[in-house]
Amino acid sequence: AGKLNPDYTFVNFIEGKSNSHARAAAEHVVETPGGTYNPLLIYGSSGLGKTHLMHAVGNAIQRGSQRARVVYVGAEQWMNQFTSAIRHGRMDEFKNLYRSVDALLIDDIHFFAHKERTQEEFFHTFNALIDGRKQIVLTSDRYPKDVDGIDERLKSRFTWGLAVAVEPPDLETRVAILLAKADQNKVALPKEVALFVAQRVRSNVRELEGALLRLSASSRLRGEAMTVEFARATLKDMLAAYERMVTIDNIKRTVANYYNIRVTDLNSPRRTRSLARPRQVAMALAKELTQHSLPEIGEAFGKDHTTVLHACRKIAELREGEVKYREDYENLQRQLGF
Numbered sequence: 001a002g003k004l005n006p007d008y009t010f011v012n013f014i015e016g017k018s019n020s021h022a023r024a025a026a027e028h029v030v031e032t033p034g035g036t037y038n039p040l041l042i043y044g045s046s047g048l049g050k051t052h053l054m055h056a057v058g059n060a061i062q063r064g065s066q067r068a069r070v071v072y073v074g075a076e077q078w079m080n081q082f083t084s085a086i087r088h089g090r091m092d093e094f095k096n097l098y099r100s101v102d103a104l105l106i107d108d109i110h111f112f113a114h115k116e117r118t119q120e121e122f123f124h125t126f127n128a129l130i131d132g133r134k135q136i137v138l139t140s141d142r143y144p145k146d147v148d149g150i151d152e153r154l155k156s157r158f159t160w161g162l163a164v165a166v167e168p169p170d171l172e173t174r175v176a177i178l179l180a181k182a183d184q185n186k187v188a189l190p191k192e193v194a195l196f197v198a199q200r201v202r203s204n205v206r207e208l209e210g211a212l213l214r215l216s217a218s219s220r221l222r223g224e225a226m227t228v229e230f231a232r233a234t235l236k237d238m239l240a241a242y243e244r245m246v247t248i249d250n251i252k253r254t255v256a257n258y259y260n261i262r263v264t265d266l267n268s269p270r271r272t273r274s275l276a277r278p279r280q281v282a283m284a285l286a287k288e289l290t291q292h293s294l295p296e297i298g299e300a301f302g303k304d305h306t307t308v309l310h311a312c313r314k315i316a317e318l319r320e321g322e323v324k325y326r327e328d329y330e331n332l333q334r335q336l337g338f
């Protein structure tokens, strides 16, 4: 089985809206292992801290009781051990190992999909541990019901205790994570640079860590100060990939949905206020969030570039003056991942 990573602790885990439920559940499990949250299943897409939280649980249980047998293992590794145990006639050993632990942490159980024999064996391990009131913690890249190729009996057991999601971090949490990681690694990261990176690198924590690593390595290597301009240049490729993720079509869909109108209404020549404002908002968002020029944006809305420019100014003015517009705009930015 794999080792617990001593760096993955609750202390090093930065909390935000996106992960606070998962974190609270994990802490609860540490206080009452084998209690009501059994199994604890943490699910969500890649790079959002599932493995980190799982190790944090393991580390904390281990610290609470030196003699507790806490075993961390990836689902793939578990399967390999299982097949090798069969091949070498060591199933007794394998069963003894996994049915005698106090806490079993199995990472990425979506990997068990379509592996029938592995699921069968895991089913027995699972039952033995739950019956013995031993804690099980699992992670998955999806809610178990949405994983194809997993036996229904197992699926239902996966959610017997508590299934809790980790979501992509919001802007505030992304900034906090960057600043905290910079601090831990003794990197002098100015706040405005953290904000610049967090506004752009929006997918997951692993990517944020990657960006920070590149910034610190490159600034050390070239002896350059960490400014926004430096970050823009150093992370050029990475940021370009993120910019490509927001398209004008995407913005149109999001805006139309937000104002409860049709996408085609955004292109229609009608001038009624109820359509004109959303259209201006969509144009302003396109200017701010994509690399497209005014004429390109105009074309996408069947208007010329002066109309786009006017829209950008009008929306900027309304956001200044009216809370409602400011909120709408910020909600839309957030929905688009900013």
Ligand code: ADP
Pocket: 008, 012, 013, 014, 015, 019, 044, 045, 046, 047, 048, 049, 050, 051, 052, 053, 177, 205, 206, 209
């Ligand atoms: P997952 O297992 O969900 O794919 P990981 O747990 O491997 O993600 O996290 C990816 C990286 O991001 C790890 O280095 C982890 O320490 C870090 N990380 C994720 N979430 C947080 C967080 N909330 N605070 C601090 N570090 C985090």
Ligand code: MG
Pocket: 050, 051, 052, 107, 108
């Ligand atoms: Mg993981």
